[in-house]
Amino acid sequence: MAQAVEVQSTTVQPAGQVRRRKGSPWTGLWAVVAKEMADHLSSVRMQILEVLILLTAVGTVYAVMQGVRQSVGQDPFIFLRLFTTAREPLPAFIGFLSFLVPLIAISMSFDAVNGEFNRRTMSRVLAQPIYRDALLMGKFLAGFFTLALVLAAIWLLVMGMGILGLGLPPSGEEVARSLIFLVATIFYGGIWLALGLVFSVIFRQPATAALGALAVWLFFTIFWGMLTSLLARLISPVTYGTAQELLRQIEWEQALSRISPNTLYVEATLGILNPAIRSFGILLPSQLEGAIVGAPLPLSQSLMLMWPQLTGLIAATILLFALAYVLFQRQEIRA
Amino acid sequence: MSVVTASSRTPPTKTQGEAVIETSQLTKRYGKFTAVDNLNLTVHRGEVFGLLGPNGAGKTTTILMLLGLTEPTSGSVRVLGFDPSREPLDVKARVGYLPDAIGFYDELTARENLAYIARLNGLPHAEAAKRIPAAIERMGLGEVIDHPVATFSRGMRQRLGVAELLLKQPEIIIMDEPTLGLDPEAAHNFLGMILQLKHEGITILLSSHLLHQVQQVCDRVGLFSNGRMMISGTVAELAQRVLRGGYRITVQASGPADAIQRALLALPGVQKIEQTRPETFVIHGAHDLRADAAGAVVNAGGRLYGLDIEAPSLDEIYSVYFKEATNGAGS
Numbered sequence A: 001m002a003q004a005v006e007v008q009s010t011t012v013q014p015a016g017q018v019r020r021r022k023g024s025p026w027t028g029l030w031a032v033v034a035k036e037m038a039d040h041l042s043s044v045r046m047q048i049l050e051v052l053i054l055l056t057a058v059g060t061v062y063a064v065m066q067g068v069r070q071s072v073g074q075d076p077f078i079f080l081r082l083f084t085t086a087r088e089p090l091p092a093f094i095g096f097l098s099f100l101v102p103l104i105a106i107s108m109s110f111d112a113v114n115g116e117f118n119r120r121t122m123s124r125v126l127a128q129p130i131y132r133d134a135l136l137m138g139k140f141l142a143g144f145f146t147l148a149l150v151l152a153a154i155w156l157l158v159m160g161m162g163i164l165g166l167g168l169p170p171s172g173e174e175v176a177r178s179l180i181f182l183v184a185t186i187f188y189g190g191i192w193l194a195l196g197l198v199f200s201v202i203f204r205q206p207a208t209a210a211l212g213a214l215a216v217w218l219f220f221t222i223f224w225g226m227l228t229s230l231l232a233r234l235i236s237p238v239t240y241g242t243a244q245e246l247l248r249q250i251e252w253e254q255a256l257s258r259i260s261p262n263t264l265y266v267e268a269t270l271g272i273l274n275p276a277i278r279s280f281g282i283l284l285p286s287q288l289e290g291a292i293v294g295a296p297l298p299l300s301q302s303l304m305l306m307w308p309q310l311t312g313l314i315a316a317t318i319l320l321f322a323l324a325y326v327l328f329q330r331q332e333i334r335a
Numbered sequence B: 001m002s003v004v005t006a007s008s009r010t011p012p013t014k015t016q017g018e019a020v021i022e023t024s025q026l027t028k029r030y031g032k033f034t035a036v037d038n039l040n041l042t043v044h045r046g047e048v049f050g051l052l053g054p055n056g057a058g059k060t061t062t063i064l065m066l067l068g069l070t071e072p073t074s075g076s077v078r079v080l081g082f083d084p085s086r087e088p089l090d091v092k093a094r095v096g097y098l099p100d101a102i103g104f105y106d107e108l109t110a111r112e113n114l115a116y117i118a119r120l121n122g123l124p125h126a127e128a129a130k131r132i133p134a135a136i137e138r139m140g141l142g143e144v145i146d147h148p149v150a151t152f153s154r155g156m157r158q159r160l161g162v163a164e165l166l167l168k169q170p171e172i173i174i175m176d177e178p179t180l181g182l183d184p185e186a187a188h189n190f191l192g193m194i195l196q197l198k199h200e201g202i203t204i205l206l207s208s209h210l211l212h213q214v215q216q217v218c219d220r221v222g223l224f225s226n227g228r229m230m231i232s233g234t235v236a237e238l239a240q241r242v243l244r245g246g247y248r249i250t251v252q253a254s255g256p257a258d259a260i261q262r263a264l265l266a267l268p269g270v271q272k273i274e275q276t277r278p279e280t281f282v283i284h285g286a287h288d289l290r291a292d293a294a295g296a297v298v299n300a301g302g303r304l305y306g307l308d309i310e311a312p313s314l315d316e317i318y319s320v321y322f323k324e325a326t327n328g329a330g331s
C-alpha cells in the first residue's frame, strides 16, 4: 500500500488542479438536442398527445367564442377570456392545459436515461468525446424545446381563431399577457419534464419510471388539495374561533397548497390572464384602500403579483433537473 | 481475408513501440470488493493486446477506467499521454470503443446512427457524409445502409459497431469481447479485420474468453484473475513460463523402440517422452525439436515416417495456469 501512495504522489497534479475536468461540459450538447428533438417530433406517442391538445384547444376556444361574442367591444381583455372562460360542459382551456401539459412532459422524459441503458446505447454514446452533462442537458432541452414548440403553435392557433371568430386583433397588452402565460405554461411543463428525467435515472424499467412520475402527478392533482386543509387544521387548529386563528389556518393551507406545481401554475396563469385579480389570498380591507374594486390591474402589477409563482415554477424545474444531474453523475455506466 | 500470424508487416506509425496505454497501481473498489487490484499494464503503439480472464476478473472495469467512464479508486492511467479522468474528451476523441453489449437506435437507419456519432465527434457535415458510407461499405453493409437497424442480425450490428470505429479514425481501438455471439465464419472474418486495422497502425486492446481466437491475433496477452494481472507477454513467453515450453512433437518411426526412446530423451530441452502407439512417440519439449529428433531417430537405427509439431496453445496455458493458481490458493 505504501508503494501505491508513492506512485500516486508523483502523478498527482499541483493542488486544485487534480479534479478539474478539461474541455467544455457542453461539447456535443446541440448534437444531442437535435437528435432528441427529431425523435420527439416524429414519435407516435407525441403525435397522439399533440392531436389531443389540439382538439381541446379548438373545442374549448370555439365554445368560449359562442358565449363571449356579444361582449366584443365592451371587454378590453376578450382574447384572454378565450383561455380562462369555462363553458359548460367543457372546462376552461387552462384547466385542460394544467392536466395535459404534465402528461406530454412526462411522456417525453420517463424513458430518457433508462431507455439508453435498455437499448445498450449508453456506453457507446458516452464513449464519444462528450461529458454526461451534455447528454442529460441535451435530453432535457430537447423536451423543453419540443414543449415550447407545441405550446407556441397552440398559442398561435388560439390567437388565430380569436382574430377570425371575434373579428378584431388582440391588443398589445393581451399579446403580452398571453405570452407571459405561455412562458409560465412551458415552465410548468419543465417541472414534469425534469421529474420524469429524475425517475428515468432512478428506475431502469421505463414502465416503473412512468408510473412513478404519474403517481406524483396524480398525488398533486387529486390528493394534495384534500391533504392541505387536513394538515392546516392539524398545524394551526382553531380553538377559540378568533378571526386571527381562522386567518392563520387559511394562510397555512394556502402555503401548503403552493408546494404543488399545479397550484403555482393555476395562480400564475390566473394572475396574468385575469387583470381583475389583485391578490391570491383573502383580501383584507387594508389592502383594498385606495383601490377601485373590479378595476383591472396594469400589466406590471399583474406581473408583480404572479412573479413569485412564476419564479417558483422555474426554480422547481431547475431543482429537479439538478437532482437528476447529481443522480446521473453518480451512476455506473455499464449496462 | 486470411488470418496471418502477428507482426508480418510494420505498420506506418508515429513511434513504433512507444507506450500508448499505461496504468500504474490502478485500483477500483466497489465498496469492500476490489474489482481491479494494483494493475500495471502497458500497451505499445501498433500492437494487439489481449486481456484474458474468467468472468468477473475485472476486464470490463479496466476498460471503463481507460476510457474515463469509471473513476479509478487509486492509481494512475495514461492513454496517449492523457489522464482519462481529467481529460476524458481528449482520450475519447482518439480512442474507439466497442462495448461488449452493443446497441443502436433501432428505429434509425445505419446511416443515421453513424451520423449521430459523427455529430457527437464534431465531424464537419461534408466530412461525415464522405466517411459514413465509406465505413459502412468497408464493413460489407453497403446494401443495408438505409435500412433501420432493427432489421440487423447480431453480426451485422457488430460490423456496424466497427464501422462506427472506422468513422472516428482512432489511434487506439478497445474491444470488449468482440467475437461473442458471432458464428465461426463471422468470427474468423472479424479476426482478419482486426489484423487489417493493426496493419493500418491502430493499436488494439481486446478482451475475450475465446482463447484460440486471441492467440490468432494478439501480439501479447495478459492473464487476468480476481482483478489482478497474473502474467503477461507473448504466447511463446507465457508457454515458456507456464508450460516450460509446451511444444509437442509427434514422431512416427519404426525400429528399436527402446533405443529410439533413449536417444530422444537424451536431447537437450526434452521434458518427457510418451509412446502413444507402437511406432508413435510424443515428445514434450521446451522448443521446436524437430530437426534434433529426426537426427536422433536415424542415429538410433530407426526409420522416420513422420514428424509433427503442435505449438503451445493458449487454451492449455490458461487452464494449466488457472489450475495451478486455484490449487495454490486452496492449499
Ligand SMILES: Nc1ncnc2c1ncn2[C@@H]1O[C@H](COP(=O)(O)OP(=O)(O)OP(=O)(O)O)[C@@H](O)[C@H]1O
Pocket: A332, B030, B033, B034, B035, B053, B054, B055, B056, B057, B058, B059, B060, B061, B062
Ligand atoms: N457497480 C458495481 N458494483 C459492485 N460490483 C461491481 C460493479 N461493477 C462490477 N462489479 C464487480 O466487479 C467485478 C469485475 O467485473 P468486470 O465486469 O470488470 O468483469 P469482467 O472481467 O469484464 O467479466 P466478464 O468476462 O464476465 O465480462 C465483478 O465481480 C463484478 O461483480
Ligand SMILES: [Mg+2]
Pocket: B059, B060, B061, B100, B176
Ligand atoms: Mg466484461
